[in-house]
Amino acid sequence: MFIKDFINAITAPYFLITAAAILLLVSLKYPDKFYTSKSGAIVFACMFGFLGISVLDPNFRLIVTKADNVPIVGMLFLVPFFTWFALREAVRNDKRIAEGKPLVEQEETADKVLTWPDLVYTELICMVVLTVVLIGWSMALQAPLEEPANPSSSPNPSKAPWYFLGLQEMLVYFDPWLAGVVFPGLIIVGLMAIPYIDTNPKGNGYFTLRERRWEITTFLFGFLILWILLVILGTFLRGPNWNFFGPYEFWDIHKLEALVNVNLSEYIWVKGLGMGLPKNPIIREIFGFLVVLGYFLLIPPLLAKTWLKRFYQTLGPIRFHVMTFLLLAMTALPIKMVLRWLFNLKYIIGIPEYFFNI
Amino acid sequence: MHKRSLPLCASLLMVALVAGCGGGSNETNVPPPGGPGAPGGTTFDMSKANATITGKISFEGTPPPNDKIQMSADPYCAQHAAQNPTTETVKVSDGGLENVIVFVSSGLSAGATYATPTTPVEINQENCHYTPHVFTMMTNQPLKVKNSDMTLHNIHAWAEKNPQFNVGQPVKDMVSETKFKNPEVPLPVRCDVHKWMGAFIGVFDHPFHTVSKSGGSFELKVPPGNYEVTAWHEKFGKKTMMVQVGDNDKKELNFSFNTNDKGTAD
Amino acid sequence: MSSETPNEGGHKKPPIPTPAKKIPALNIDKRGDRLYEVIYLHKWFAISSLLLFGFTVAMVMVDYSREWKRYQREFVRLQIQRTQRDMQQVSSSLDRAKFQQLQQQLQQTRAQQQQNEAQIDKIQKQLNDLNAKYYAADENYRFAKAVYDSDKYEYEEAVATKRSNAPKLAEKLKETEKRMNDYKAQSEKLTLDIRASNTELDKYVGKRNEIQKDMETMLADYTRLQTRLNTLNPGVIVTSFRNAPVFDFMNPSERINQIIVNNLYNDQPFKAIPRVDRCTTCHLGIDQKTYQDAAQPFTTHPNLDLYLASSSPHPMESFGCTTCHAGLDRATSFQNAGHMPHSEEQRKEWQKKYNWHEQEFLETPMLTTNDIQAGCYKCHNASPEVPQAAAFNSGRDLIRIYGCFGCHKLPGYENIRKVGPDLSTVSGKLTKEWVRKWLANPKDFKSQARMPQFWWNSNNSGSTGNTNWDKRNAAEINAIAEYLWSKSKPKQLPPGRTNGNAVAGKQIVETVGCFGCHAIGPIQEAANQTQIRRRHGFNLENQGSKVSQSWIYNWVKDPTQVWPETKMPSLRLTDEEAANVAAYLSSLKNPEWEQRPLPEIDQAALDDVTLELLRTNSTDIEAHEKLKDMTAEQKNLFAGERLISRYGCFGCHNVPGFEKAQPIGTELTEAGSKLISQLDFGFLPIEHSRRAWYEQKLKDPRIFDVGRVKRPEELLKMPNFRFSDKDVEAVSGVLVSLVKDPVPLEMRDKTPQAVADGRQFIAEKNCRGCHLIEGVGGDIRPTKEQAQWPPNLNTEGFKTQPLWLHSFLKDPGSVKLRPWLTARMPTFHFTEQQAATIERYFSALDRVDYPFISTDVETDTQRLSVGADLFMKLQCTSCHPTSNAIPPGKSPEDLAPNLQLAHERLRPDWVLQWVRDPQKIFPGTRMPTFFPPNDKGVPVSPFPNILGGDVTAQIQAIRDHLFITVGGGRRAARSGTVTK
């Protein structure tokens, strides 16, 4: 009971996201400690053990065995597995590089084999096995079908398809125009821009961490924390009214969370300066504008001068500014999260009159 | 040519086989003789009822007196009935209670059916009384109602599980016949013209029932088995006892009523 | 396309990061230039292919083995079993001796035939020749006719268009016609020849054919069963081939059965989806009589006379299944169809047997067998009751009796008077102290009180938060009482007599018919007789502790003088009777309750209540200020008014100042379709279904607040009626029946308006408290001897003459029809229209004319004298007096109605039917039939010598005697005969 309560408590979004981010960064700092076969075995044993014991809990079972959630349970294992696998390979390669040995991949690089049968045959086997898996899965689990569509009765919670739950989770922190339109757009643009921004010639065609530490850290933070983790959070830990529910908690529709979020303008005008909010929204939100503009316009040159000087030099101004813009957009999400958790900040700029809220 | 047609032949053969199997067996014209005692739908062989249950319905204490009847409304009855007529509710002789229906109330094998006797049971209206006062019969067994009086009687069966039966008999020696489809114990019979006239019928879907005779004795022939036997009296109500009889067995079963027993509504 | 060079020139070749010292890969020699050994891949391929094969087969099997197929196979087995049994029966009942005889005869004829073989062969040959010739001739004829037809057309066309070759064509036509006729003659002659030959052949073989035919007829039943058996069981190979996967697309024996009802839809949002009932896919014996004893799902429907059969009022083809039963129409598995268990045991059994679980997504789960009557209402909503649905109707009766419609909008209860007494005169009837004690817990005073309990319920007892409910409730009640007294204008009544005899009064109350509508204390259950209507009037328990004897006297003497709108009729009590009744009723006291102290009124609690009410439309500070300025009385009046408005007292009572207030309850018009997500189950561990919620709500309406932290004004307000479990079940049955399920017009109940209005009216007047109407009612019966039962009103419309009925309804006291009855038909002071409603209702029920009928009897003198003779012989006067005097030696309860009144009371046609078979009209009547049916069901007269034993004529004669001679009614003039 106590353990369940404890787990319910530590899966709260603010804790879960922070802890996962810290864990990721630390593990990347000391990859040769974290990404070994032994540690992998321990972690996965723990995960399976956790799942095995937890399904005994009715509330946990209810949410995990919901037909559409089963693939996400699979993903919950697959993504960490491949992360661990890729980084273990990378650690090995890094070690070889350090020792002056050829890479794991390189050992065979020059050898070419005939596509028939080595590739074609393995592909065929792969297909057959996959078909078997699909059929087995389909026999074991019936596709969900609920009551006929009824636009007048919205289920609570109403969830988007699971792969968009990361976006729906972002809605907690940002308005739809950002979480639903701008961010997805930026994600696509950002992904497409990667090859053009990343001019590091190393690490092409093999697993490595040391040679691409910056790129990999950034990508993993974005992919694992800001996407996969949010999907999982949205699937398993968000219940009615999009409230947080621990994995062993019953999804009670009456659970309420206090909505006490405050805009930046109120912080400054009302709490800071002790005066009423100005009528004109531009003046009212002037500080927000300053913050946002400052964030996107002042930080890049500042970085170029200081911390990322090296990048500025190698990338040139265009690449550098595109990169910093995308990075800043990405870090806007964790920043807003932290601000929300710490200060109950609702909007930095809040002009609901024009749906312009950031 | 030959080589090619081999599989074709085989498949044709298969089809033929299948068709043959399907339609092959409808040549039979004469049905096999159905032997007696085939399961379901056949009736119970009464020769198997070879066990005997005998007993006495005893009455303890002083039997309560029967009510006096006022017959002045119908001069015919007043004239023909005995002096100081009473009802026949309690009849005790030798410490035995008469007119008690004794019957097997459970333990018969489920699904068994019993031949319905075609001989009718008779009830007579004589001198403004029903004779017999209590009797038993089987469902669908004919009941003959006779009026031996020179006055109007109506025989009204106050049935609950059967359609009610109410026939007026204005003519002497008139006979009406009826049947009861459903078992009902007791089924009271009354004459609405002469309200003192009453009788009780036990209607059963099996033949294992009787009415205690003068002196309270009764005898039941039953097949071997384990039974619950019930005794019912119009005033003193129901009593049940268990009995187990074997092949050709003879068992004695004695019921006892006393003044404190109260009849139930049914 | 084997070029492998990466795009040269496009991009710079990325530098190789580490010194490229080629190191041979491990075991490269062994593998050659292979990554994998082929055999290794073969192995994996073999394993995975086998797996794939296995899984594919498994998939087809899993997909193929549907639940409904299993049931269909089982049913076929059952059918085969039954057919075999039938065959055995048929064969054992076969007359074997006769069959053998026929067989012998057949052999004999065969032997005879052999002797004449040559002759037969000859004829046969001849016949064959003739047949061949006939075939040719007939073909010629048909061809010739075809030519003729086309020539005819050509000719007609030529004539019509006035073409020049018309005459030529006419000739040609004649020619072809002749040819055609020749061939026709030829073929006709051949037909005759064939017939002759056949006749000749018959001489030799006819006998044999005849015998064979006889044998076939004898075996017809058997052969039919045999054929059936062969169809059912064509062999394993055929069956499994027909139903094998893939092949089953052609003509499988296992297939979906469905009923599609015209114009019946599932009303889904956006669109109505045609209803397709697939229930009969598994319920295969549902419409066949012979499966009554079969196990589910094959069992026959328990009431085929009323449902499914094409001759019944609800044929399966036009009503389907889910119309009444609900459930998911297209589903073919036990779980998905939405079966619902009727009991906890069944639930457990199903969980075990079918892996059943509640379906969270199904909006319309099947009605359980207990609830099934709730399915009737969606069509049968034209009148206030559903025929034959006793449980459902009692639910509707309860709603009317308890006045749920006062607060909730409910279909079928529009424009009904509020159930509670008028409070505008309350101070003339009751004391304030009594009201305060009463309101605290009505059931405490009268165990059967209909007034529900508003205070000291599960959400306002003890103390929660800052509220001490004992103090607060007392203050609230007091405020309401104060308000009522301040508004009440008592009626001036004459002083009532208080010198009655309670014992005599008791006798009157018990006999005169009070118990048709009232009871004293709990009602004793009676088998086969509902007594719900005895709750129509308030319970008389402890009445003496409530009102004064003088008031009771005035009330029972004439209720309308006290309250003009009352439903209570006048029983025409004399002053003395009224005094006795008043004495008896006021002797019904509850001294213990009377002595109970009144709860003290806490001023602080009153302030709290007032403040809270003040705050609803002013700010805190304003409210406090207002409160400060109020006197205690002002506070009480203010709080009283607001509390009445909060609790909705005016839903049941006429409260001065609330004449136009709107009812406060939730509308329940579509209670049966309410989404479960809209029902607040609170923290109760009960089943999340509509039915369970309604039941819980009715049992304890406020229990959903338990465990919730709420301010007093947010609490649930529905009062507790303390319904019994049975009542709860009945009422919630009605609630779940109020579904939003549009049924097509042709399915709807077509009860005539006159009947619907009549039912509504007799329900309002509680006629069925005493009378049996349409076979329902007579609630008073358990309190009376059978002889004292008020009359059954079956066939009342057909039975009575409109004029008589009208005058009787207007003034029942004027008619002494059954002098032996102690119960009185009360005087309701019906208006003309109300009386007409009742009369029209009875007439419409029996489909007889109203109001203009002829009561003249067509007869002649001879028939009258026969009637008189029969009247004597049948000794009708043994029971029926012909005057108002009671015959000597008879007590009133032995008597039947006075026949002198018959001619102006009864319809002549009704008497004919009544005398023929009284049991048919009033089952259980003491009137015997004198014409019992014989074996063939034909009525037989005990006097075969009178009028030739013609039963109809005899009955007519009796009737004529009764109407003309006994009653002195009018004779109709008959043409041709002279009437004197």
Next chain:
Amino acid sequence: MANFKDWLKETFKALSPARVGEYIQESQVYRSIFRVGVPDSDRKRMLVMLGNVFLHLHPVKVRKSGIRMRYTWCMGGITFFLFLSLTFTGLLLMFYYRPTLEYAYVDIRDLREQVPLGIMREIHRWGAHAMVIAVWLHMYRVFMTGSYKPPREFNWNVGVILLVLTLLLSFTGYLLPWDQLAIWAITVGSNMARATPFAGHEGPGSALLKLGDIAFVNNQSDMRFALLGGRFVGEAALLRFYVLHCVGLPLVAGFLMAIHFWRIRRDGGISGPL
């Protein structure tokens, strides 16, 4: 008799699998289709790769390290194969499914309860989920091995678009069962389009797009309306999603897949350290 025996023997010999195989392989029909025959020598193996339209997407020879499972995770192949099986099962489902409000739901129900091989729906749905995961993991692997680096920048971009298309395919398919799960998932998803800057009626800037008092972006002219063909998820949306799901998006995806595969070859095969 002996003749017959010989004949029988000969026949059996002629019918032995090896002979039949030979016979078939020598037939003109077979040779017209399969030019190379059984690839039992390296030469033939190369010819197969060159001559077969499907196989020629692969090079004749590949780098050994490039086809190692530990390197590729086989995720691209799995994604492609899932696409194929989804096409197949989807085609079968199209025989039964009618994209109208009247029938969409009940057809799915029938697939579930009555239609033979209705299990195709399960395969389709689970395959779709698996494809989304596989395509993410494919991208993950490509990133982790730095395989987007020159010369493969363009193919990475094609891949990103394919990833988006996969999500859209899944999203459009999600509506088709027309149950509460479907309609509300799509409602939630498409509600975001309402907030598109400038193009959504609840998006920032849309209020600026007006002439006088006439707003150009309202709830009947914005992105969401275009997506759903109406103001709410209704029959038009169902049809629109159906067409996109069954025709539009698969066509585009197929087209881009061809490019994607082609570019793998053109860009030097599966990546690897050079």
